[in-house]
Amino acid sequence: MKRLIAQVLVIFLLAVPAHAALNIQKVTSKGGITAWLVEEHSIPFTALEIRFKGGTSLDLPGKRGATYMMAGLLEEGAGDMTATQFQTARDALAADFNFAAHGDSVSISAKFLSENRDQAMSLLKQAIEAPRFDPEAIKRVRAQILSLIARNKKDPQEIASSTFDRLAYGDHPYGSSSTGTIKSVSSLGRDDLVTAYRNSMARDRVYVSAVGDITPEQLGVLMDELLGGLPAKGAPMPPKAKIVLTGGVTVVHFPSPQSVAIFGERGIERTDPDFFAAYVMNRIFGGDGFDARLTREVRVKRGLTYGVYSYLADFDLASMLQGSVSSDNDRMAEALDVIRAEWKKMADKGATQAELDAAKKYLTGAYPLRFDGNGRIAAILAGMQLDGLPASYVKTRNARINAVTLADVARVAKRLLRPKDLRIVVVGQPVGVKSTD
Amino acid sequence: MRKLILFISVVLFFPFSAFAADNVTTFTLKNGLFGVVIRDTRAPVVTHMVWYRIGAADEVPGKSGLAHLVEHLMFKGTQKHGPGEFSRIVAANGGSENAFTSFDYTGYYQRVAADRLPLMMELESDRMQNLVLSEKDVTTERSVVLEERSTRTDNNPGALFTEQRNAALYLNSHYGIPVIGWRHEVEKLTRADALAFYHKYYAPNNAVLVVAGDVDPAKVKALAEKYYGPIPPSKGLKPRNRPSEPPQLAARRVQFSDSRVSQPYVIRTYLAPERNAGEQKQAAALTMLAEVLGGNGINSVLGRELQLKQKVALNASAFYDGLSLDKTSFGLFVVPAKGVSLQKAEDAMDAVVAKFMQDGVDPAQLKRIKAQVRASQIYGRDSLQGMARKYGEALTSGLTVRDVRDWPNLLQAVTAKDIMAAARKIFDRKQSVTGWLMRANKEAGK
Numbered sequence: 001m002k003r004l005i006a007q008v009l010v011i012f013l014l015a016v017p018a019h020a021a022l023n024i025q026k027v028t029s030k031g032g033i034t035a036w037l038v039e040e041h042s043i044p045f046t047a048l049e050i051r052f053k054g055g056t057s058l059d060l061p062g063k064r065g066a067t068y069m070m071a072g073l074l075e076e077g078a079g080d081m082t083a084t085q086f087q088t089a090r091d092a093l094a095a096d097f098n099f100a101a102h103g104d105s106v107s108i109s110a111k112f113l114s115e116n117r118d119q120a121m122s123l124l125k126q127a128i129e130a131p132r133f134d135p136e137a138i139k140r141v142r143a144q145i146l147s148l149i150a151r152n153k154k155d156p157q158e159i160a161s162s163t164f165d166r167l168a169y170g171d172h173p174y175g176s177s178s179t180g181t182i183k184s185v186s187s188l189g190r191d192d193l194v195t196a197y198r199n200s201m202a203r204d205r206v207y208v209s210a211v212g213d214i215t216p217e218q219l220g221v222l223m224d225e226l227l228g229g230l231p232a233k234g235a236p237m238p239p240k241a242k243i244v245l246t247g248g249v250t251v252v253h254f255p256s257p258q259s260v261a262i263f264g265e266r267g268i269e270r271t272d273p274d275f276f277a278a279y280v281m282n283r284i285f286g287g288d289g290f291d292a293r294l295t296r297e298v299r300v301k302r303g304l305t306y307g308v309y310s311y312l313a314d315f316d317l318a319s320m321l322q323g324s325v326s327s328d329n330d331r332m333a334e335a336l337d338v339i340r341a342e343w344k345k346m347a348d349k350g351a352t353q354a355e356l357d358a359a360k361k362y363l364t365g366a367y368p369l370r371f372d373g374n375g376r377i378a379a380i381l382a383g384m385q386l387d388g389l390p391a392s393y394v395k396t397r398n399a400r401i402n403a404v405t406l407a408d409v410a411r412v413a414k415r416l417l418r419p420k421d422l423r424i425v426v427v428g429q430p431v432g433v434k435s436t437d
Numbered sequence: 438m439r440k441l442i443l444f445i446s447v448v449l450f451f452p453f454s455a456f457a458a459d460n461v462t463t464f465t466l467k468n469g470l471f472g473v474v475i476r477d478t479r480a481p482v483v484t485h486m487v488w489y490r491i492g493a494a495d496e497v498p499g500k501s502g503l504a505h506l507v508e509h510l511m512f513k514g515t516q517k518h519g520p521g522e523f524s525r526i527v528a529a530n531g532g533s534e535n536a537f538t539s540f541d542y543t544g545y546y547q548r549v550a551a552d553r554l555p556l557m558m559e560l561e562s563d564r565m566q567n568l569v570l571s572e573k574d575v576t577t578e579r580s581v582v583l584e585e586r587s588t589r590t591d592n593n594p595g596a597l598f599t600e601q602r603n604a605a606l607y608l609n610s611h612y613g614i615p616v617i618g619w620r621h622e623v624e625k626l627t628r629a630d631a632l633a634f635y636h637k638y639y640a641p642n643n644a645v646l647v648v649a650g651d652v653d654p655a656k657v658k659a660l661a662e663k664y665y666g667p668i669p670p671s672k673g674l675k676p677r678n679r680p681s682e683p684p685q686l687a688a689r690r691v692q693f694s695d696s697r698v699s700q701p702y703v704i705r706t707y708l709a710p711e712r713n714a715g716e717q718k719q720a721a722a723l724t725m726l727a728e729v730l731g732g733n734g735i736n737s738v739l740g741r742e743l744q745l746k747q748k749v750a751l752n753a754s755a756f757y758d759g760l761s762l763d764k765t766s767f768g769l770f771v772v773p774a775k776g777v778s779l780q781k782a783e784d785a786m787d788a789v790v791a792k793f794m795q796d797g798v799d800p801a802q803l804k805r806i807k808a809q810v811r812a813s814q815i816y817g818r819d820s821l822q823g824m825a826r827k828y829g830e831a832l833t834s835g836l837t838v839r840d841v842r843d844w845p846n847l848l849q850a851v852t853a854k855d856i857m858a859a860a861r862k863i864f865d866r867k868q869s870v871t872g873w874l875m876r877a878n879k880e881a882g883k
Contacts, residue, residue, distance in 0.1 A: 091805040094812030150699040258587035290524040303580030365531015
């Protein structure tokens with residue numbers, strides 16, 4: 001069996017360059033907007049992704065939730081159309097538009113048929129350039145968001161992440177939920193939403209990708225049409241978040257049979273020379289394979305959870321190494337003991353050669369498989385641009401994974417996994433787990 | 438390349454038959470294994486799935502959760518590939534894998550580079566017959582499943598409410614029992630239960646193989662012969678005659694309150710017919726009815742009336758999924774606005790449906806929905822995994838490839854009259870459960 005795998009791998013390594021030749025074209029419109037395009041004419045539609053860097057981190061003091069609500073209102077009336085008229089026109093064209101606000105970006109994801117591309121795009125243009133923010137729509141969307149905030153307050157997973165974020169980022173926008181609070185959302189007025197719109201959606205921060213049945217010329221025209229009317233500049237980007245997280249345990253009492261924990265400490269920036277070492281280390285430590293150490297020790301060997309993971313949480317303004325686990329109240333203490341022991345073990349001893357080899361094989365083998373489907377590829381290309389990566393990254397990325405050595409993994413594990421700096425937030429009624437401060 | 442050109446011209450010529458371009462071929466092996474190949478050469482990737490015609494609704498009384506526990510145990514290894522090796526090999530090849538259990542089926546899949554298909558078939562065919570389970574495997578994995586139940590259900594009042602509602606809707610059908618199982622029964626499942634279930638139901642004559650991606654259908658068939666062909670069929674398999682619903686004669690109400698609820702809502706489900714082989718017209722009409730009533734927020738009948746006009750709801754929708762082996766349900770859902778009681782929300786919902794039964798379907802809305810249904814056939818081709826899933830699900834829910842292909846045309850053919858006839862048939866309160874999800878000590882008595 002071992003032999004068979006070895007043979008197959010040789011073939012596969014040869015297959016990677018062929019596939020990484022995914023033809024990404026850079027298209028610059030007459031108006032100076034750049035997009036990444038992959039032409040794929042076999043299905044008569046296009047997936048278009050637009051990102052505005054900044055997102056909810058641009059919320060002004062006291063106006064938390066403004067960008068989130070603004071994005072929710074983009075499909076609720078534009079130009080001379082009410083919400084109903086806009087959505088009726090969209091449905092008649094069978095176009096699919098999604099507007100959302102995230103911590104570091106506002107995103108617009110669109111799918112449209114080739115047969116009515118121009119009509120679909122002139123409709124989308126209205127939503128991007130001339131959202132109405134009608135009082136009636138504001139009232140309706142505000143009520144939905146307030147209901148969501150109230151629900152999140154009674155969801156153990158949400159309580160755990162919002163508690164962790166507050167402890168980690170304090171007063172920075174990252175330290176609170178992007179939906180805003182009942183108080184802030186209740187007081188947002190139309191002017192606040194217009195301000196959030198002007199601050200976050202401008203040409204100086206826009207990134208575009210398209211995959212599908214569209215030519216470079218068509219895409220160039222389309223971008224000027226869609227985005228040319230936006231203001232040149234938005235609000236300045238917020239400063240980096242100051243991480244105020246300390247080591248310790250925080251228990252939030254909540255009446256549920258299973259406790260939910262979020263744990264973590266300071267992470268590593270994408271631009272750090274050891275980022276790839278950290279990425280590989282995390283795959284070994286807390287990735288989603290059955291062989292990852294946390295899954296093996298907490299789930300496979302002891303049956304203490306359905307899921308335990310760690311991940312590099314890299315945002316534009318802060319980086320965290322974070323993880324999560326859920327365990328019944330009477331078993332959470334044991335699950336956390338195992339996680340702590342693994343945390344220390346990885347920091348002290350690093351990984352084994354076999355673990356490193358397996359992680360590299362998985363990460364390099366899985367990478368080209370991501371580029372499957374117009375929608376998926378378009379989303380990846382938009383994300384790469386937001387992260388400041390060049391298009392050639394798809395060709396160089398696997399080499400950087402393969403260059404990681406055992407010594408690199410040991411070094412970065414010691415640097416990132418510091419047991420005394422580990423903060424654990426537990427929500428539930430965990431037996432034998434106490435807050436330390 | 439010839440194929441590609443042909444495929445585009447088909448779409449252009451017959452815009453209403455986008456499905457005909459989905460490049461699907463099928464075969465049946467001598468041992469009964471049914472194979473479906475969906476060819477798409479855009480990326481050198483393949484999804485390999487094996488679906489078994491066995492699900493939670495096939496379990497015998499007292500053994501709820503067994504189908505799902507067996508799904509978990511399928512990762513524990515065989516004589517040839519020890520514990521964890523299957524997953525290790527998939528990961529070493531850059532693949533992703535998972536499995537899922539429903540009322541009507543259990544499925545396993547891997548997504549890998551297209552040239553890795555033989556290796557996946559070797560592994561999957563091995564565990565179709567050679568599973569090895571230790572006592573410890575079963576006790577540990579049972580704990581994992583109980584933790585899964587805690588995560589998905591016990592920590593989530595909405596999920597607990599759904600369990601109670603389903604138990605009330607289905608008087609006899611096992612759809613009233615949760616797929617993950619009742620906790621007290623899962624706790625008692627044994628290694629012997631799991632092995633007996635496995636040996637009876639995991640066999641080629643109870644399986645559907647779906648391969649989707651950059652593959653040559655003839656080669657897939659040859660590979661299937663090689664890896665799955667030698668496996669003998671299971672002899673004890675009988676037709677899936679499961680407990681069915683008796684006449685339902687009384688409307689039921691379920692009121693569930695929990696201190697963890699912050700947003701109450703009302704949801705009503707009616708017993709509804711499912712898609713059957715060669716007999717999908719009623720299900721098609723119900724699918725369109727759900728779209729008309731509540732498929733698209735404020736652009737549907739319920740949303741327009743309750744959210745926009747009367748402003749008594751934060752959200753309102755309708756839902757129906759006809760893909761089911763036995764009778765299924767049609768649902769209405771309303772989240773009341775602040776200060777609106779559940780009773781008022783329910784009354785408003787009923788009034789809107791009653792008015793709809795008088796007014797009928799808006800032809801312009803039906804036209805828009807049909808445009809969206811047609812587009813979804815095109816958008817749907819972008820996800821190979823979605824395509825593979827569509828076939829696997831249908832073929833384990835009593836349908837044929839032909840039914841899958843007919844479905845988009847049947848939806849296009851639905852008339853306003855068909856929708857109203859289906860609505861008149863379905864909206865019988867005696868065959869329904871009305872549920873209120875409530876905050877503790879708040880909504881009661883209103």
